[in-house]
Amino acid sequence: MQSLLDAAAAAGEGLPPVEKWNPAHCGTMDMEIRRDGSWWHDGRRITRDRLVRLFSTILRKDDDGVHYLVTPVEKQAVRVEIAPFLAVRVDRAERDGRPVLIFTTNLGDLAEAGPDHPIRVEIDKDTGEPTPFVIIRGRLEALITRPVFYELVDMAQQDGNRLTIESSGETFELGWVA
CATH class of the missing domain: 3.10.540.10 (duf1285 like domain)
Incomplete structure (x- = not known):
């Protein structure tokens, strides 16, 4: 790793x-x-x-x-249309005992989620469906594909009624638990 x-x-x-x-x-x-x-x-x-x-x-x-x-x-x-890249894979590693999430795009780019590569999730007001993204470089984002998002949700922690995930010392909100 x-x-x-x-x-x-x-x-x-x-x-x-x-x-x-x-x-x-x-x-x-x-x-x-x-x-x-x-x-x-x-x-x-x-x-x-x-x-x-x-x-x-x-x-x-x-x-x-x-x-x-x-x-x-x-x-x-x-x-x-929505984002120039797709995040098609996520790997979880550790650095100094802390979790690190590494995204791979459809074009082979790598991005370590953290302060320079934040994860954000837009929630559709009408359907409640999440649309997750991660910054790859500059202001360029990757749409996190559904299977990868499901992996993130599976790794997430429940904090009250929020689902959060940590990477490189940052905590990112993935959504709400009903």
Whole structure:
């Protein structure tokens, strides 16, 4: 499990420094990242995994809430249905006797839940259904898939009528117990 902790700690190394690039906005690209994690361009699904991974490395979400593909010379807005990544796996480890949750995305990114990678859960006001997320890098989130969320709920502690889970010294609320 130590190698997974080391890999999560090194996550983001070697990625382009998109947060430092400030090109002028160049327009909107006909690209969409759908809820199921698929990437589409001009109405066609991008099926080359390496190309999707490449695009994901130059993606960022700015303060305006818009997702952009960014290079040093241009910035193109893209549509994101709910989140650009899916958290498809969670591993539980320990560091200094404390729990650590490590999420893996559909594109192979790792994120250690904690202060820099918080977990949040939106609750639909009409249906009461939870929609859980974890920050992967910058402001980019991963939608936590249903099986992974069920694993989190199974690991959670009940605190009064709240379900909480701890990772890297932070406590995150997953929902309420009726």
